Amino acid sequence: MGKENIKVKPRTLSGFIELLPNKQIQFNKIMDSIKSVYESFGFLPIDTPIMELAEVLLAKAGGETDKQIYQLRKGDNDLVLRFDLTVPFAKYVALNYHLLKFPFKKYQIGKAYRGERAQKGRYREFYQADIDIIGDGELNVINDAEIPSAVYYAFKAIGIDRFIFRVNNRKILNGFFEVLALKDNAQDLLRIIDKLDKIGIDEVKKELVNINIDSNKIDNIMAFINIKGTPEDIFMTLEKMDSNPLFREGLNELKQVINYMRMYGLSDDYFKVDLSLTRGLDYYTGTIYEGYLTDYPELSSICGGGRYDNLTEYYTDKKLPGVGMTIGASRLFGLLEELDLLPDMNTNTVKALIIPLMEDKTYSIKIANILREKGINNQIYYEDKNLKSKINYAIQLGIPYIIFIGEEEETNNMITIKNIETREQQTISIEDTISLLGMEK
Amino acid sequence: MGKENIKVKPRTLSGFIELLPNKQIQFNKIMDSIKSVYESFGFLPIDTPIMELAEVLLAKAGGETDKQIYQLRKGDNDLVLRFDLTVPFAKYVALNYHLLKFPFKKYQIGKAYRGERAQKGRYREFYQADIDIIGDGELNVINDAEIPSAVYYAFKAIGIDRFIFRVNNRKILNGFFEVLALKDNAQDLLRIIDKLDKIGIDEVKKELVNINIDSNKIDNIMAFINIKGTPEDIFMTLEKMDSNPLFREGLNELKQVINYMRMYGLSDDYFKVDLSLTRGLDYYTGTIYEGYLTDYPELSSICGGGRYDNLTEYYTDKKLPGVGMTIGASRLFGLLEELDLLPDMNTNTVKALIIPLMEDKTYSIKIANILREKGINNQIYYEDKNLKSKINYAIQLGIPYIIFIGEEEETNNMITIKNIETREQQTISIEDTISLLGMEK
Numbered sequence: 001m002g003k004e005n006i007k008v009k010p011r012t013l014s015g016f017i018e019l020l021p022n023k024q025i026q027f028n029k030i031m032d033s034i035k036s037v038y039e040s041f042g043f044l045p046i047d048t049p050i051m052e053l054a055e056v057l058l059a060k061a062g063g064e065t066d067k068q069i070y071q072l073r074k075g076d077n078d079l080v081l082r083f084d085l086t087v088p089f090a091k092y093v094a095l096n097y098h099l100l101k102f103p104f105k106k107y108q109i110g111k112a113y114r115g116e117r118a119q120k121g122r123y124r125e126f127y128q129a130d131i132d133i134i135g136d137g138e139l140n141v142i143n144d145a146e147i148p149s150a151v152y153y154a155f156k157a158i159g160i161d162r163f164i165f166r167v168n169n170r171k172i173l174n175g176f177f178e179v180l181a182l183k184d185n186a187q188d189l190l191r192i193i194d195k196l197d198k199i200g201i202d203e204v205k206k207e208l209v210n211i212n213i214d215s216n217k218i219d220n221i222m223a224f225i226n227i228k229g230t231p232e233d234i235f236m237t238l239e240k241m242d243s244n245p246l247f248r249e250g251l252n253e254l255k256q257v258i259n260y261m262r263m264y265g266l267s268d269d270y271f272k273v274d275l276s277l278t279r280g281l282d283y284y285t286g287t288i289y290e291g292y293l294t295d296y297p298e299l300s301s302i303c304g305g306g307r308y309d310n311l312t313e314y315y316t317d318k319k320l321p322g323v324g325m326t327i328g329a330s331r332l333f334g335l336l337e338e339l340d341l342l343p344d345m346n347t348n349t350v351k352a353l354i355i356p357l358m359e360d361k362t363y364s365i366k367i368a369n370i371l372r373e374k375g376i377n378n379q380i381y382y383e384d385k386n387l388k389s390k391i392n393y394a395i396q397l398g399i400p401y402i403i404f405i406g407e408e409e410e411t412n413n414m415i416t417i418k419n420i421e422t423r424e425q426q427t428i429s430i431e432d433t434i435s436l437l438g439m440e441k
Numbered sequence: 442m443g444k445e446n447i448k449v450k451p452r453t454l455s456g457f458i459e460l461l462p463n464k465q466i467q468f469n470k471i472m473d474s475i476k477s478v479y480e481s482f483g484f485l486p487i488d489t490p491i492m493e494l495a496e497v498l499l500a501k502a503g504g505e506t507d508k509q510i511y512q513l514r515k516g517d518n519d520l521v522l523r524f525d526l527t528v529p530f531a532k533y534v535a536l537n538y539h540l541l542k543f544p545f546k547k548y549q550i551g552k553a554y555r556g557e558r559a560q561k562g563r564y565r566e567f568y569q570a571d572i573d574i575i576g577d578g579e580l581n582v583i584n585d586a587e588i589p590s591a592v593y594y595a596f597k598a599i600g601i602d603r604f605i606f607r608v609n610n611r612k613i614l615n616g617f618f619e620v621l622a623l624k625d626n627a628q629d630l631l632r633i634i635d636k637l638d639k640i641g642i643d644e645v646k647k648e649l650v651n652i653n654i655d656s657n658k659i660d661n662i663m664a665f666i667n668i669k670g671t672p673e674d675i676f677m678t679l680e681k682m683d684s685n686p687l688f689r690e691g692l693n694e695l696k697q698v699i700n701y702m703r704m705y706g707l708s709d710d711y712f713k714v715d716l717s718l719t720r721g722l723d724y725y726t727g728t729i730y731e732g733y734l735t736d737y738p739e740l741s742s743i744c745g746g747g748r749y750d751n752l753t754e755y756y757t758d759k760k761l762p763g764v765g766m767t768i769g770a771s772r773l774f775g776l777l778e779e780l781d782l783l784p785d786m787n788t789n790t791v792k793a794l795i796i797p798l799m800e801d802k803t804y805s806i807k808i809a810n811i812l813r814e815k816g817i818n819n820q821i822y823y824e825d826k827n828l829k830s831k832i833n834y835a836i837q838l839g840i841p842y843i844i845f846i847g848e849e850e851e852t853n854n855m856i857t858i859k860n861i862e863t864r865e866q867q868t869i870s871i872e873d874t875i876s877l878l879g880m881e882k
Contacts, residue, residue: 051457072512091453103823115516142821
């Protein structure tokens with residue numbers, strides 16, 4: 001045993017989350033609710049490794065490295081920690097193509113890693129909760145509506161009511177750029193417009209000037225992304241515009257997505273068409289969405305995603321179009337906590353603390369076994385403290401009942417139970433204890 | 442869009458687990474059962490990062506590096522991936538000491554990383570399911586019995602019935618070595634005896650000779666670790682031996698642990714005292730245990746742990762004794778799968794596949810919404826395939842019912858439902874559908 005007295009200061013890496021048990025229970029309950037909703041739509045769980053070969057995970061980046069990516073070398077392998085769940089999922093689908101049934105609907109809640117400068121609401125290790133649907137060859141556009149609908153029900157299930165999806169379609173944007181004879185600038189345009197919320201209209205215009213877009217086209221673009229109104233207002237405006245097949249295809253898809261979201265039960269309070277939404281990532285090919293808390297539009301988005309028809313192209317020649325959405329689970333939890341919007345929930349997992357009042361613990365353990373067998377979570381306090389400390393322990397952990405076990409209780413085959421909230425105390429039979437605690441939720 | 446036709450072969454790192462959804466569902470259900478049992482004993486969830494500062498995680502190792510440890514550098518930090526959940530937990534307790542309530546009972550199911558040579562049953566990324574109890578200053582020995590008892594109920598809950606714990610106490614071993622005047626060799630002796638199962642008696646003897654143990658003492662040691670019988674037989678033999686206070690303290694603890702395990706409901710089929718059990722890790726100070734599948738003693742252990750009174754000493758001067766056990770969750774799952782011992786369980790998460798037989802999906806989505814609202818998981822098949830493919834999809838995914846929605850069904854506000862197993866098909870109202878599917882488990 002190394003008994004040397006040199007201490008290492010215990011600390012957790014900046015940007016890494018470590019919750020106390022009561023917060024952890026809240027987080028876990030929220031994740032469990034999300035899982036249940038995803039399963040109710042037929043999404044199946046998968047769990048990919050957090051580490052991949054660099055050449056596999058960075059296939060898309062063409063071997064380029066990124067300062068945010070955690071890289072390591074082990075033996076002969078260059079490894080990276082996943083920076084999202086989407087790229088490893090594309091690999092999973094390509095790898096297991098012959099074993100999966102399509103359309104393949106999956107969910108995954110797992111950790112991802114980005115070495116960002118740590119700041120509020122930005123983590124270096126964070127949970128994402130993803131759903132995706134992958135088709136074999138084709139994938140009906142209704143799936144593009146099902147994805148935000150499932151996320152809608154997930155948010156509802158965890159007690160969030162004030163959120164809204166911005167919805168757009170990359171084909172409309174790219175079609176519009178083509179009409180403006182700016183096809184070659186499409187990537188840059190998407191990237192610059194994506195910054196609108198962060199840098200504002202003037203800076204966006206400046207950046208457009210910097211990439212040599214004509215000022216009349218800039219005006220056109222700014223007017224376009226500023227089209228406001230109900231989905232139908234916007235559709236009508238778009239229909240009157242100069243267009244091309246790509247534009248019309250996108251518009252048609254967007255109409256269907258909005259229409260189907262309504263069928264899935266979403267009222268118009270929960271989504272809006274937003275032509276300024278571009279999503280930074282270049283793998284989206286059609287529908288795109290992003291969600292945020294309705295009352296906090298200035299805060300970061302809580303989910304985002306879209307249609308990607310070619311994400312697996314780095315791994316396979318098979319056409320495997322997909323659509324998906326990521327909830328930034330850690331970020332969402334952090335936001336809800338900060339805004340004091342975490343739903344009220346019971347975070348105590350134990351119904352009763354058993355406090356033995358005698359040396360022999362036989363009867364206490366017997367009672368604990370019986371209660372557990374009846375599905376009543378409980379815990380025995382064994383340590384040698386004064387009674388007040390023991391009672392405080394129950395109170396601090398939010399355990400609602402204390403069961404006292406003394407000689408008399410054992411002799412009469414009873415227990416003494418105290419309701420911490422009402423302070424009511426009674427000596428009752430084991431059967432009555434089971435009914436009392438079994439009833440409580 | 443990088444449309445270049447160069448493909449990267451999709452593959453998963455050797456030693457890393459990636460399950461297909463039906464296996465993932467089995468694994469998740471097993472983990473959920475384990476969690477429920479742990480919570481029924483009052484263990485609370487925590488979730489520590491998978492990465493720590495090298496100086497923090499390797500505090501115990503005194504900065505030494507280990508070939509098995511995944512290390513990386515990011516910015517100014519030397520980082521390591523955790524190789525178990527125990528050391529990060531010790532850090533967590535030291536760090537959060539003032540915010541935790543003691544005795545602190547925690548569980549954690551998470552991934553750990555070891556760059557071992559990949560071989561059957563050995564993974565480089567693997568789940569561990571840990572429980573631990575930490576006391577503030579003291580920790581009653583009954584906790585040493587509660588730990589394997591909780592694991593016992595966890596195994597029972599996941600349908601494993603044939604397993605057994607080997608139980609021993611380090612104080613007996615160290616006391617015995619002291620009596621033999623081998624106190625200075627204690628670490629080596631524990632390490633060598635630990636290899637008994639792997640290398641056999643003769644090799645152990647050879648290694649003892651190599652560290653210059655007298656042959657009569659070797660005979661003594663071999664006789665000692667070979668003492669067999671019921672716990673009471675062994676206790677009686679030990680009581681008659683030359684002893685010292687440490688030895689008697691260990692024996693007394695071991696008796697109590699066995700006694701309390703019986704009180705917790707474990708029959709003698711589920712544990713045995715085994716004086717040859719030493720556990721390799723040097724942080725154990727008292728009770729030690731290891732569990733294996735009764736019918737496969739030659740296979741690797743499925744859980745292990747023990748009492749560690751000084752694990753947090755690298756981080757704090759506070760005395761925080763603990764006891765815990767780790768289930769090798771990935772290894773256990775792999776073993777059960779290999780031995781065909783995975784309990785039968787329902788791995789389909791969806792009750793009905795809805796197949797629209799008409800272009801307009803409004804009524805299908807309406808039915809899906811209603812069923813989901815009633816807690817009936819379902820999925821709509823939207824893709825353009827022939828009917829046979831759609832029915833096969835349900836069969837392959839193990840979905841028990843198909844609901845057909847055509848014009849007639851919509852007109853009459855009915856649905857046609859087919860039970861895949863019985864092939865029975867009927868056209869019924871939505872209410873009847875809810876009762877039919879809601880009843881099914």
